[in-house]
Amino acid sequence: MSRVRVLIRPKAGILDPQGQAVERALPALGFEGVGNVHVGRLVELDVEDAARVPEMCEKLLSNPLIEDYEIQ
Amino acid sequence: MKFGVVRFPGSCDEVDALVAARRVGEAELLWHGDADLKGVDAVIVPGGFSYGDYLRVGAIARFAPVMGEIERFAARGGPVFGICNGFQVLCEAHLLPGALTRNSHLHFRCKDQALRIENNATVWTSGYEVGARAVIPVKNGEGCFVADERTLDMLEAQGRVVARYIEGSPNGSMRDIAGITNERGNVVGLMPHPEHAIDELTGPSADGITFFTSVLKALVAA
Numbered sequence: 001m002s003r004v005r006v007l008i009r010p011k012a013g014i015l016d017p018q019g020q021a022v023e024r025a026l027p028a029l030g031f032e033g034v035g036n037v038h039v040g041r042l043v044e045l046d047v048e049d050a051a052r053v054p055e056m057c058e059k060l061l062s063n064p065l066i067e068d069y070e071i072q
Numbered sequence: 073m074k075f076g077v078v079r080f081p082g083s084c085d086e087v088d089a090l091v092a093a094r095r096v097g098e099a100e101l102l103w104h105g106d107a108d109l110k111g112v113d114a115v116i117v118p119g120g121f122s123y124g125d126y127l128r129v130g131a132i133a134r135f136a137p138v139m140g141e142i143e144r145f146a147a148r149g150g151p152v153f154g155i156c157n158g159f160q161v162l163c164e165a166h167l168l169p170g171a172l173t174r175n176s177h178l179h180f181r182c183k184d185q186a187l188r189i190e191n192n193a194t195v196w197t198s199g200y201e202v203g204a205r206a207v208i209p210v211k212n213g214e215g216c217f218v219a220d221e222r223t224l225d226m227l228e229a230q231g232r233v234v235a236r237y238i239e240g241s242p243n244g245s246m247r248d249i250a251g252i253t254n255e256r257g258n259v260v261g262l263m264p265h266p267e268h269a270i271d272e273l274t275g276p277s278a279d280g281i282t283f284f285t286s287v288l289k290a291l292v293a294a
Contacts, residue, residue: 014218015244017178060135063128063164066171066218 001046004053005072008062009040073291075099076112080133085119085155085267092267096284107137114151114287115142117158119265129172129214130160139165151195151287152259156212159251159261168252168261169227170219175212176244182211184276185264186239187250191231194257195290199282205238206279208264215243215263227252234260
Protein backbone atom coordinates (compact mmCIF):
# COMPACT_ATOMS: atom_id res chain seq x y z
CA MET A 1 0.00 0.00 0.00
CA SER A 2 1.27 3.47 -0.68
CA ARG A 3 0.10 6.62 0.99
CA VAL A 4 -1.26 9.22 -1.41
CA ARG A 5 -2.38 12.76 -0.68
CA VAL A 6 -4.65 14.57 -3.09
CA LEU A 7 -5.02 18.34 -2.86
CA ILE A 8 -8.20 19.69 -4.41
CA ARG A 9 -8.60 23.41 -5.05
CA PRO A 10 -11.18 25.62 -6.71
CA LYS A 11 -10.13 26.22 -10.32
CA ALA A 12 -8.66 29.61 -11.14
CA GLY A 13 -11.50 31.92 -12.11
CA ILE A 14 -14.14 29.98 -10.17
CA LEU A 15 -15.58 32.06 -7.37
CA ASP A 16 -14.10 30.92 -4.04
CA PRO A 17 -16.29 32.56 -1.41
CA GLN A 18 -14.72 30.53 1.39
CA GLY A 19 -11.27 31.80 0.45
CA GLN A 20 -12.61 35.35 0.27
CA ALA A 21 -14.27 35.05 3.67
CA VAL A 22 -11.05 33.79 5.27
CA GLU A 23 -9.08 36.55 3.54
CA ARG A 24 -11.44 39.15 5.00
CA ALA A 25 -11.37 37.58 8.46
CA LEU A 26 -7.57 37.56 8.87
CA PRO A 27 -7.05 41.36 9.02
CA ALA A 28 -9.82 41.54 11.60
CA LEU A 29 -7.52 39.49 13.86
CA GLY A 30 -4.54 41.69 13.13
CA PHE A 31 -3.00 39.50 10.38
CA GLU A 32 -2.27 42.09 7.71
CA GLY A 33 -0.58 41.49 4.38
CA VAL A 34 -2.42 38.33 3.35
CA GLY A 35 -3.80 37.85 -0.17
CA ASN A 36 -4.99 35.19 -2.62
CA VAL A 37 -6.48 32.91 0.02
CA HIS A 38 -8.07 29.76 -1.37
CA VAL A 39 -9.80 27.01 0.57
CA GLY A 40 -9.65 23.47 -0.78
CA ARG A 41 -9.72 19.89 0.43
CA LEU A 42 -7.10 17.33 1.36
CA VAL A 43 -7.86 13.65 0.75
CA GLU A 44 -5.43 11.08 2.14
CA LEU A 45 -5.65 7.47 1.06
CA ASP A 46 -3.71 4.21 1.12
CA VAL A 47 -3.83 2.54 -2.27
CA GLU A 48 -2.49 -0.67 -3.74
CA ASP A 49 -2.19 0.82 -7.21
CA ALA A 50 -1.25 4.51 -7.23
CA ALA A 51 -1.60 4.56 -11.02
CA ARG A 52 -5.36 4.53 -10.56
CA VAL A 53 -5.47 7.67 -8.43
CA PRO A 54 -5.82 10.13 -11.35
CA GLU A 55 -8.94 8.27 -12.47
CA MET A 56 -10.30 8.39 -8.91
CA CYS A 57 -9.71 12.14 -8.96
CA GLU A 58 -11.48 12.61 -12.28
CA LYS A 59 -14.47 10.45 -11.37
CA LEU A 60 -15.10 11.15 -7.72
CA LEU A 61 -12.58 13.02 -5.61
CA SER A 62 -12.77 16.23 -7.64
CA ASN A 63 -15.22 17.80 -10.06
CA PRO A 64 -12.97 18.77 -12.99
CA LEU A 65 -15.47 21.45 -14.07
CA ILE A 66 -14.80 23.53 -10.98
CA GLU A 67 -11.75 22.02 -9.26
CA ASP A 68 -8.10 21.23 -9.95
CA TYR A 69 -6.35 18.37 -8.20
CA GLU A 70 -2.74 17.70 -7.37
CA ILE A 71 -1.49 14.24 -6.41
CA GLN A 72 1.42 14.05 -3.96
CA MET B 73 -49.33 8.57 -15.31
CA LYS B 74 -46.97 7.57 -12.53
CA PHE B 75 -44.14 9.62 -11.03
CA GLY B 76 -41.20 8.08 -9.22
CA VAL B 77 -39.49 10.12 -6.52
CA VAL B 78 -36.01 8.99 -5.49
CA ARG B 79 -35.13 8.69 -1.81
CA PHE B 80 -31.43 8.82 -0.95
CA PRO B 81 -30.07 8.69 2.59
CA GLY B 82 -30.28 12.38 3.48
CA SER B 83 -33.13 13.33 1.14
CA CYS B 84 -35.66 15.54 2.90
CA ASP B 85 -38.07 16.85 0.24
CA GLU B 86 -39.17 13.56 -1.26
CA VAL B 87 -42.46 13.56 0.65
CA ASP B 88 -43.45 17.04 -0.54
CA ALA B 89 -42.48 15.98 -4.06
CA LEU B 90 -44.75 12.93 -3.71
CA VAL B 91 -47.61 15.13 -2.50
CA ALA B 92 -47.14 17.50 -5.44
CA ALA B 93 -46.91 14.64 -7.94
CA ARG B 94 -50.07 13.05 -6.49
CA ARG B 95 -51.98 16.24 -7.30
CA VAL B 96 -51.63 15.27 -10.95
CA GLY B 97 -51.13 11.50 -11.02
CA GLU B 98 -49.87 8.49 -9.13
CA ALA B 99 -46.51 8.61 -7.43
CA GLU B 100 -44.25 6.29 -5.50
CA LEU B 101 -40.84 6.34 -3.88
CA LEU B 102 -37.82 4.84 -5.61
CA TRP B 103 -35.10 3.57 -3.28
CA HIS B 104 -31.56 4.75 -4.11
CA GLY B 105 -30.15 1.26 -3.63
CA ASP B 106 -32.50 -0.43 -6.11
CA ALA B 107 -31.59 -0.34 -9.78
CA ASP B 108 -35.30 -0.33 -10.58
CA LEU B 109 -37.55 2.52 -11.72
CA LYS B 110 -40.70 0.38 -11.19
CA GLY B 111 -42.06 1.33 -14.60
CA VAL B 112 -42.69 4.99 -13.75
CA ASP B 113 -43.32 7.54 -16.50
CA ALA B 114 -41.33 10.40 -14.98
CA VAL B 115 -38.62 10.64 -12.34
CA ILE B 116 -38.08 13.35 -9.73
CA VAL B 117 -34.73 13.61 -7.95
CA PRO B 118 -35.72 15.59 -4.85
CA GLY B 119 -34.07 18.07 -2.54
CA GLY B 120 -32.13 17.33 0.59
CA PHE B 121 -28.60 16.46 1.58
CA SER B 122 -27.93 13.11 -0.06
CA TYR B 123 -25.09 11.27 1.66
CA GLY B 124 -24.67 14.24 3.98
CA ASP B 125 -23.31 16.35 1.11
CA TYR B 126 -20.00 14.59 1.80
CA LEU B 127 -17.12 15.35 -0.55
CA ARG B 128 -19.24 17.63 -2.78
CA VAL B 129 -22.98 18.08 -3.06
CA GLY B 130 -24.40 15.28 -5.19
CA ALA B 131 -21.02 13.62 -5.76
CA ILE B 132 -21.76 10.33 -4.02
CA ALA B 133 -25.47 10.11 -4.88
CA ARG B 134 -24.45 10.15 -8.50
CA PHE B 135 -23.12 6.59 -8.12
CA ALA B 136 -26.20 5.14 -6.40
CA PRO B 137 -27.60 2.06 -8.19
CA VAL B 138 -30.82 3.91 -9.09
CA MET B 139 -28.83 6.59 -10.93
CA GLY B 140 -27.64 4.20 -13.66
CA GLU B 141 -31.29 3.44 -14.41
CA ILE B 142 -32.14 7.15 -14.39
CA GLU B 143 -29.31 7.87 -16.85
CA ARG B 144 -30.65 5.19 -19.21
CA PHE B 145 -34.22 6.47 -18.75
CA ALA B 146 -33.10 10.02 -19.57
CA ALA B 147 -31.19 8.81 -22.63
CA ARG B 148 -34.42 7.24 -23.92
CA GLY B 149 -36.15 10.61 -23.53
CA GLY B 150 -37.82 9.89 -20.18
CA PRO B 151 -38.72 13.01 -18.18
CA VAL B 152 -36.33 13.64 -15.28
CA PHE B 153 -36.60 16.61 -12.91
CA GLY B 154 -33.92 17.42 -10.36
CA ILE B 155 -34.91 19.87 -7.64
CA CYS B 156 -32.24 21.56 -5.49
CA ASN B 157 -30.03 18.65 -4.34
CA GLY B 158 -31.53 16.73 -7.27
CA PHE B 159 -30.23 19.44 -9.63
CA GLN B 160 -26.80 19.07 -8.01
CA VAL B 161 -26.95 15.29 -8.51
CA LEU B 162 -27.92 15.64 -12.19
CA CYS B 163 -24.97 17.99 -12.76
CA GLU B 164 -22.57 15.58 -11.06
CA ALA B 165 -23.99 12.79 -13.24
CA HIS B 166 -23.33 14.95 -16.33
CA LEU B 167 -26.98 14.79 -17.33
CA LEU B 168 -26.83 18.60 -17.12
CA PRO B 169 -23.82 20.88 -17.65
CA GLY B 170 -22.17 23.05 -15.01
CA ALA B 171 -22.05 22.69 -11.24
CA LEU B 172 -23.66 24.12 -8.11
CA THR B 173 -21.29 25.66 -5.59
CA ARG B 174 -21.38 27.48 -2.27
CA ASN B 175 -23.63 30.56 -2.28
CA SER B 176 -21.48 33.60 -3.03
CA HIS B 177 -22.40 35.17 0.33
CA LEU B 178 -21.77 31.86 2.17
CA HIS B 179 -25.14 31.96 3.93
CA PHE B 180 -27.86 29.35 3.70
CA ARG B 181 -30.77 31.19 2.12
CA CYS B 182 -34.42 30.26 2.68
CA LYS B 183 -36.96 32.62 1.14
CA ASP B 184 -39.79 33.01 -1.32
CA GLN B 185 -38.07 33.78 -4.62
CA ALA B 186 -39.39 35.40 -7.78
CA LEU B 187 -38.43 33.64 -11.01
CA ARG B 188 -38.89 34.38 -14.68
CA ILE B 189 -39.72 31.34 -16.77
CA GLU B 190 -37.45 31.53 -19.82
CA ASN B 191 -38.26 28.34 -21.69
CA ASN B 192 -41.58 26.54 -22.06
CA ALA B 193 -40.32 24.00 -24.59
CA THR B 194 -39.28 21.45 -21.95
CA VAL B 195 -41.60 18.68 -20.79
CA TRP B 196 -41.47 20.15 -17.26
CA THR B 197 -42.33 23.77 -18.18
CA SER B 198 -44.70 23.49 -21.15
CA GLY B 199 -47.61 24.82 -19.08
CA TYR B 200 -45.97 28.20 -18.44
CA GLU B 201 -45.94 31.24 -20.68
CA VAL B 202 -42.43 32.41 -21.53
CA GLY B 203 -41.79 35.44 -19.33
CA ALA B 204 -44.18 34.28 -16.63
CA ARG B 205 -43.31 35.35 -13.08
CA ALA B 206 -43.44 32.51 -10.56
CA VAL B 207 -42.86 32.81 -6.82
CA ILE B 208 -41.27 29.62 -5.49
CA PRO B 209 -39.25 29.02 -2.30
CA VAL B 210 -35.48 28.59 -2.46
CA LYS B 211 -33.61 26.97 0.41
CA ASN B 212 -30.01 26.13 -0.23
CA GLY B 213 -26.44 26.70 0.85
CA GLU B 214 -24.90 25.57 -2.43
CA GLY B 215 -27.11 26.96 -5.14
CA CYS B 216 -24.64 29.12 -7.02
CA PHE B 217 -24.68 27.84 -10.60
CA VAL B 218 -21.28 27.99 -12.30
CA ALA B 219 -20.03 26.97 -15.72
CA ASP B 220 -17.36 28.28 -18.06
CA GLU B 221 -18.26 31.17 -20.37
CA ARG B 222 -18.44 28.91 -23.40
CA THR B 223 -20.99 26.65 -21.69
CA LEU B 224 -23.01 29.63 -20.48
CA ASP B 225 -23.07 31.13 -23.99
CA MET B 226 -24.11 27.76 -25.42
CA LEU B 227 -26.95 27.43 -22.87
CA GLU B 228 -28.18 30.94 -23.73
CA ALA B 229 -27.85 30.44 -27.50
CA GLN B 230 -29.80 27.18 -27.35
CA GLY B 231 -32.45 28.63 -25.03
CA ARG B 232 -31.58 26.11 -22.34
CA VAL B 233 -31.93 28.46 -19.38
CA VAL B 234 -35.31 27.36 -18.03
CA ALA B 235 -35.73 29.92 -15.25
CA ARG B 236 -33.84 32.93 -13.94
CA TYR B 237 -33.90 34.67 -10.56
CA ILE B 238 -35.49 38.10 -10.74
CA GLU B 239 -35.84 40.84 -8.13
CA GLY B 240 -32.49 39.79 -6.63
CA SER B 241 -30.40 36.61 -6.72
CA PRO B 242 -30.40 34.42 -3.61
CA ASN B 243 -27.02 32.80 -4.27
CA GLY B 244 -24.88 34.63 -6.84
CA SER B 245 -25.57 32.19 -9.71
CA MET B 246 -23.90 33.11 -12.98
CA ARG B 247 -26.32 35.01 -15.22
CA ASP B 248 -28.96 34.59 -12.50
CA ILE B 249 -29.59 31.02 -13.63
CA ALA B 250 -32.11 29.16 -11.46
CA GLY B 251 -32.68 26.19 -13.76
CA ILE B 252 -31.49 24.64 -17.00
CA THR B 253 -32.44 21.82 -19.35
CA ASN B 254 -30.58 19.31 -21.50
CA GLU B 255 -30.64 19.66 -25.26
CA ARG B 256 -33.67 17.43 -25.68
CA GLY B 257 -35.78 19.21 -23.05
CA ASN B 258 -36.60 16.06 -21.04
CA VAL B 259 -34.10 16.61 -18.22
CA VAL B 260 -34.53 19.77 -16.15
CA GLY B 261 -32.72 20.93 -13.02
CA LEU B 262 -34.07 23.73 -10.84
CA MET B 263 -32.67 25.13 -7.61
CA PRO B 264 -35.95 26.50 -6.14
CA HIS B 265 -38.60 24.09 -4.86
CA PRO B 266 -41.84 24.02 -6.88
CA GLU B 267 -43.10 21.14 -4.70
CA HIS B 268 -43.33 23.66 -1.83
CA ALA B 269 -45.48 26.01 -3.94
CA ILE B 270 -48.47 23.94 -4.96
CA ASP B 271 -51.08 25.39 -2.64
CA GLU B 272 -51.59 28.90 -1.28
CA LEU B 273 -52.52 27.38 2.08
CA THR B 274 -48.98 26.12 2.66
CA GLY B 275 -46.76 27.99 0.20
CA PRO B 276 -46.23 31.51 -1.11
CA SER B 277 -48.21 30.65 -4.26
CA ALA B 278 -49.44 27.70 -6.27
CA ASP B 279 -47.09 28.64 -9.11
CA GLY B 280 -45.02 25.48 -8.72
CA ILE B 281 -47.71 22.96 -9.59
CA THR B 282 -47.29 23.82 -13.28
CA PHE B 283 -44.00 21.87 -13.36
CA PHE B 284 -45.98 18.76 -12.46
CA THR B 285 -49.00 19.39 -14.68
CA SER B 286 -46.69 20.20 -17.60
CA VAL B 287 -45.17 16.73 -17.66
CA LEU B 288 -48.60 15.10 -17.49
CA LYS B 289 -49.73 17.16 -20.48
CA ALA B 290 -46.53 16.35 -22.38
CA LEU B 291 -46.93 12.61 -21.78
CA VAL B 292 -50.62 12.61 -22.73
CA ALA B 293 -49.80 14.50 -25.94
CA ALA B 294 -46.94 12.10 -26.81
